[in-house]
Amino acid sequence: xxxxxxxxxxxxxxxxxxxxxxxxxxxxxxxxxxxxxxxxxxxxxxxxxxxxxxxxxxxxxxxxxxxxxxxxxxxxxxxxxxxxxxxxxxxxxxxxxx
Numbered sequence: 001x002x003x004x005x006x007x008x009x010x011x012x013x014x015x016x017x018x019x020x021x022x023x024x025x026x027x028x029x030x031x032x033x034x035x036x037x038x039x040x041x042x043x044x045x046x047x048x049x050x051x052x053x054x055x056x057x058x059x060x061x062x063x064x065x066x067x068x069x070x071x072x073x074x075x076x077x078x079x080x081x082x083x084x085x086x087x088x089x090x091x092x093x094x095x096x097x098x
Contacts (some may be wrong), residue, residue, distance in 0.1 A: 008072035
């Protein structure tokens with residue numbers, strides 16, 4: 001099984017969605033992320049991290065609200081935003097890092 005460090009070390013941009021099961025805006029992101037994956041295909045990897053099951057990752061990246069979206073490439077954090085976003089807006093962000 002890949003570690004989080006392995007996941008974010010990819011040369012392909014990795015979108016990390018830090019979420020919680022109890023979070024309504026987080027639930028609204030599920031269809032957005034599916035649509036984004038359909039738009040980007042293999043040009044992006046999407047990883048969902050449950051903040052309640054992975055508090056060490058939340059602490060390390062100082063995630064204070066959910067959902068928090070982070071983009072990594074080659075192990076470096078390139079972007080982050082808290083709050084839900086639309087697929088078109090998120091797609092524009094991803095395009096900057098391809």
